Amino acid sequence: MIASRETIFALSSGAGRAGVAVIRLSGPRSGAVLCALLGRDTMPKPRHAIYAPIRDPKSHERLDDAVAIYFQGPASFTGEDVVELHVHGGRAVIEGVLDCLSRQDGLRVADPGEYTRRAFENGKMDLTSAEGIADLIDAETAAQRRQAVRQMAGELGTLYEGWRARLMKALAHIEADIDFPDEDLPDGIVPVVHGDLRAVNDEVKRHLTDNRRGERLREGFQIVILGAPNAGKSSLLNRLAQRDAAIVSEIAGTTRDMIEVHLDLGGFPVTMVDTAGLRESGDVIESEGVRRATERAENADLRLVVIDRSDWPNIDPEAARLIDDKTLILINKVDATDSSAIPASWQGTSVDGRVLELPVLPISAMTGQGMESLLQLLETRVKEGLDFAGPVPLTRLRHRRALESASDHLDRGLQTDIAELAAEDVRLAVREIGKITGRVDVEDLLDIIFGDFCIGK
Ligand SMILES: Nc1nc2c(ncn2[C@@H]2O[C@H](COP(=O)(O)OP(=O)(O)OP(=O)(O)O)[C@@H](O)[C@H]2O)c(=O)[nH]1
Ligand SMILES: [K+]
Numbered sequence: 001m002i003a004s005r006e007t008i009f010a011l012s013s014g015a016g017r018a019g020v021a022v023i024r025l026s027g028p029r030s031g032a033v034l035c036a037l038l039g040r041d042t043m044p045k046p047r048h049a050i051y052a053p054i055r056d057p058k059s060h061e062r063l064d065d066a067v068a069i070y071f072q073g074p075a076s077f078t079g080e081d082v083v084e085l086h087v088h089g090g091r092a093v094i095e096g097v098l099d100c101l102s103r104q105d106g107l108r109v110a111d112p113g114e115y116t117r118r119a120f121e122n123g124k125m126d127l128t129s130a131e132g133i134a135d136l137i138d139a140e141t142a143a144q145r146r147q148a149v150r151q152m153a154g155e156l157g158t159l160y161e162g163w164r165a166r167l168m169k170a171l172a173h174i175e176a177d178i179d180f181p182d183e184d185l186p187d188g189i190v191p192v193v194h195g196d197l198r199a200v201n202d203e204v205k206r207h208l209t210d211n212r213r214g215e216r217l218r219e220g221f222q223i224v225i226l227g228a229p230n231a232g233k234s235s236l237l238n239r240l241a242q243r244d245a246a247i248v249s250e251i252a253g254t255t256r257d258m259i260e261v262h263l264d265l266g267g268f269p270v271t272m273v274d275t276a277g278l279r280e281s282g283d284v285i286e287s288e289g290v291r292r293a294t295e296r297a298e299n300a301d302l303r304l305v306v307i308d309r310s311d312w313p314n315i316d317p318e319a320a321r322l323i324d325d326k327t328l329i330l331i332n333k334v335d336a337t338d339s340s341a342i343p344a345s346w347q348g349t350s351v352d353g354r355v356l357e358l359p360v361l362p363i364s365a366m367t368g369q370g371m372e373s374l375l376q377l378l379e380t381r382v383k384e385g386l387d388f389a390g391p392v393p394l395t396r397l398r399h400r401r402a403l404e405s406a407s408d409h410l411d412r413g414l415q416t417d418i419a420e421l422a423a424e425d426v427r428l429a430v431r432e433i434g435k436i437t438g439r440v441d442v443e444d445l446l447d448i449i450f451g452d453f454c455i456g457k
């Protein structure tokens, strides 16, 4: 526990008018400041709500009638003395209380993420749980919330700490072998240690080859809408977003920049991207739009290729280049013509020569025809891409990098017969995993990790 820290304060609830706002203090002066605001000499009983007027200790002006709770450290979120003031959520009330707090001795405004950082530094949680809190605050869909709650509750931390403990045990065996080569250690200890190392390494590798489910769930499933100019891409985006997010016109080349909307499909986050119609263009701006569209499509989780009914079954060569097994073909404007001749699937080959059979859906972005089937299919694809059963998946590039590095060290350690070399590799792997949970020197990382939080968290 870090002693004699500054006492920090901040608005912990959202900005703007609300019924109630929560202002939080953490640090050694919290209790004394609360007494000053309440005009009392004795500390309130911890974890009991008090409803009372709060006054500026100097001017005695009544700022609000508030509910105050005192949490005595270490039984608090940060592990320090914490005070929560539940005030009326009006701008002037909040500003008045924050202004009054800023004038109290030894108090300062909290930095972004400082409450959670103090909780980590005081041993209240490991780094993966702290990151889980950040994800929970950012969660926009039910699936994101579920993943973040599991991480916050320590599922990832427990998994990684478990691997670290097993590696440390193996390391102790190798070191014993080095230090006491003549002792009567059981024969064949090295093969046993090898088996343990290999088992952990296999688990780490399996965890790494998860198709980036956990990371993609945080980022959102990327769906890119592609097709020739005027195929109706922007009309489709607007229909899916249920608002006029993109400009629609009969002029080919209307969309140039990418337009993104965020959707919740069956509890999963989706980023839907409308793009410039694919064609060779003499216009520099339009060509840049086409370049960006192509690039974005290449990195997408799913591509929707929109084809005008009157062009079908011809697929524009620019769009055809981007077709692979992560593609759906949408025949648009079926309101204008007869759609009975449209087949349910399309057979063809991808640019790299693979034989493909892709779903074909007749739709009308104008009337909404076919939208229900499209949404159902999208939901299935998104679920396949992001849903998971079993242990909580890897959620961050930071964790991935450390685990990749740990696994590299283990690969090397498993290849050598020299105990000293194996020991060094295992030691490095232990360190890498320790960095994820914050067990080893991560001081340099903390500013980056907690800088992503907002003030008051
Ligand atoms: N009849 C009919 N017209 C449609 C449908 N979808 C789009 N349109 C019309 O087709 C024209 C082009 O639509 P957009 O949505 O702008 O097409 P786009 O693919 O985004 O075009 P660019 O951005 O220029 O590449 C507009 O006049 C739309 O009203 C449809 O389902 N049925
Ligand atoms: K257009």
Ligand SMILES: [Mg+2]
Binding pocket: 233, 234, 235, 246, 247, 248, 254, 255, 274, 275, 277
């Ligand atoms: Mg458009």
